[in-house]
Amino acid sequence: MKRSLALAVLASGAVFAGAQAAQPVSLSANTAGQLAELCTAPPLKPGADAKVNFCRGFAQGAITVELAHAGDKKPFCFPAPAPSRAKTMSQFAAWVKAAPDRAASPSTEALFRFLGEQYPCK
Numbered sequence: 001m002k003r004s005l006a007l008a009v010l011a012s013g014a015v016f017a018g019a020q021a022a023q024p025v026s027l028s029a030n031t032a033g034q035l036a037e038l039c040t041a042p043p044l045k046p047g048a049d050a051k052v053n054f055c056r057g058f059a060q061g062a063i064t065v066e067l068a069h070a071g072d073k074k075p076f077c078f079p080a081p082a083p084s085r086a087k088t089m090s091q092f093a094a095w096v097k098a099a100p101d102r103a104a105s106p107s108t109e110a111l112f113r114f115l116g117e118q119y120p121c122k
Contacts, residue, residue, distance in 0.1 A: 025046070038058075056085045091118065
């Protein structure tokens with residue numbers, strides 16, 4: 001019993017030490033290109049989870065605010081059932097990369113333009 005407790009304490013200390021050794025991750029989504037890069041962070045690269053989670057959270061927040069302020073004139077309408085955030089943001093990143101001039105656009109403007117093209121209201 002004591003040995004199990006000692007191993008658990010050592011293991012939790014190793015996890016804590018590993019967490020403190022993590023490098024800071026730069027998260028900026030001012031432009032569509034920056035947002036697309038966050039959304040497509042290579043899974044095995046350091047900080048990839050943080051980047052992808054930031055991408056999806058940023059998009060969810062922006063979409064929620066835009067739809068709340070739009071009233072009856074929605075700029076885009078998701079189908080039912082709605083696509084996953086992962087799929088939508090992957091498609092957004094591909095859309096940005098398909099036309100290099102889109103990368104310099106403000107991130108939310110580009111996101112809403114993409115969504116309007118992808119999911120127009122009928």
